Amino acid sequence: MPESVISIQHLSKSFGSFHAVKDVSFQVLQGDVFGFLGPNGAGKSTSMRCMLSLIKADSGDIRLFGLPIKDHREDILRRTGSIVEKPDFYKYLSAFRNLDIFARISGTNSSKKEIYAMLDFVGLNGREHDKVGGFSHGMKQRLGIAQTLLHNPDLIVLDEPTTGLDPQGIIDIRNLILRLKDEHQKTILLSSHDLSEIEMIANRMVIINKGKSMVEGSVKELMSTENLFIRLEVEPQEKAMIVLKNAFPEIQIQAKGENQLEFHLSRNQVPSISQLLNSHEIAIYSLESKRSLEDYFIKIVQQDAI
Numbered sequence: 001m002p003e004s005v006i007s008i009q010h011l012s013k014s015f016g017s018f019h020a021v022k023d024v025s026f027q028v029l030q031g032d033v034f035g036f037l038g039p040n041g042a043g044k045s046t047s048m049r050c051m052l053s054l055i056k057a058d059s060g061d062i063r064l065f066g067l068p069i070k071d072h073r074e075d076i077l078r079r080t081g082s083i084v085e086k087p088d089f090y091k092y093l094s095a096f097r098n099l100d101i102f103a104r105i106s107g108t109n110s111s112k113k114e115i116y117a118m119l120d121f122v123g124l125n126g127r128e129h130d131k132v133g134g135f136s137h138g139m140k141q142r143l144g145i146a147q148t149l150l151h152n153p154d155l156i157v158l159d160e161p162t163t164g165l166d167p168q169g170i171i172d173i174r175n176l177i178l179r180l181k182d183e184h185q186k187t188i189l190l191s192s193h194d195l196s197e198i199e200m201i202a203n204r205m206v207i208i209n210k211g212k213s214m215v216e217g218s219v220k221e222l223m224s225t226e227n228l229f230i231r232l233e234v235e236p237q238e239k240a241m242i243v244l245k246n247a248f249p250e251i252q253i254q255a256k257g258e259n260q261l262e263f264h265l266s267r268n269q270v271p272s273i274s275q276l277l278n279s280h281e282i283a284i285y286s287l288e289s290k291r292s293l294e295d296y297f298i299k300i301v302q303q304d305a306i
């Protein structure tokens with residue numbers, strides 16, 4: 001059994017009368033890329049800030065590397081790199097100078113060679129001496145990751161690292177996270193509101209909603225039971241609706257516009273749709289299937305209520 005790197009039990013935090021985190025528990029094991037998933041406002045950042053002791057939790061047990069954060073803050077933070085608040089840089093200085101200054105202030109005293117190697121690792125080679133003010137959001141994000149890696153932490157905590165990035169920026173960060181896990185054996189906790197993002201890089205995850213943990217486990221196992229949202233463009237629409245209702249009596253189908261149908265279907269039933277409609281001479285112009293975190297939540301919440 002891999003070592004527990006983060007263990008959070010029954011974490012709770014209020015701001016005045018507002019209970020932002022009510023009951024969050026999860027466990028991150030060594031070598032995990034662990035997805036901390038929840039919609040906006042679910043309490044992810046607040047939980048992460050409590051975990052790193054940037055703010056004080058009201059109650060709950062927080063242990064990193066097996067040690068309670070309240071008694072071992074320094075030791076724990078020495079082994080942890082995080083971007084939970086937006087990283088700040090001197091925009092009139094180069095990427096290299098920014099890291100050099102940070103290394104001196106924070107006491108990592110990294111050599112020039114180490115800083116160049118870090119900039120190379122995050123894909124900023126060739127841009128080392130350019131001013132940070134001219135960097136894209138994605139480049140700043142990668143520079144932020146380089147900064148958190150300077151002290152060679154075992155655990156890396158990233159709060160919504162791909163938010164606001166363009167598609168290439170998202171791919172760059174995703175690849176960087178996977179390399180940190182595969183080539184450097186880091187343990188990574190990252191938050192996101194995007195289920196598909198987590199599915200692509202995390203091996204385990206917890207889903208939180210309204211300040212409470214809903215479900216935790218292997219990403220593959222959790223996703224395999226999931227329903228998909230289907231949007232079909234078909235003709236004739238009414239006939240398609242009847243055929244689908246006969247084949248899947250348990251589903252609720254909504255007719256949209258002239259020839260669109262929308263419904264939810266379990267993943268393993270999706271491949272049979274086109275064959276079914278073709279056999280009734282119904283033309284399919286498009287079939288769109290997507291996962292929706294919200295749909296997934298509703299399913300979990302409904303299961304919870306039974």
Ligand SMILES: Nc1ncnc2c1ncn2[C@@H]1O[C@H](COP(=O)(O)OP(=O)(O)OP(=O)(O)O)[C@@H](O)[C@H]1O
Pocket residue numbers: 015018020038039040041042043044045046047160193
């Ligand atoms: N310092 C604060 N004072 C008052 N309310 C706060 C404070 N920080 C967070 N909140 C509230 O707590 C709730 C949870 O916020 P939090 O930032 O933890 O959510 P999140 O899951 O990270 O969502 P997002 O992705 O939108 O950041 C939100 O309703 C937020 O407005």
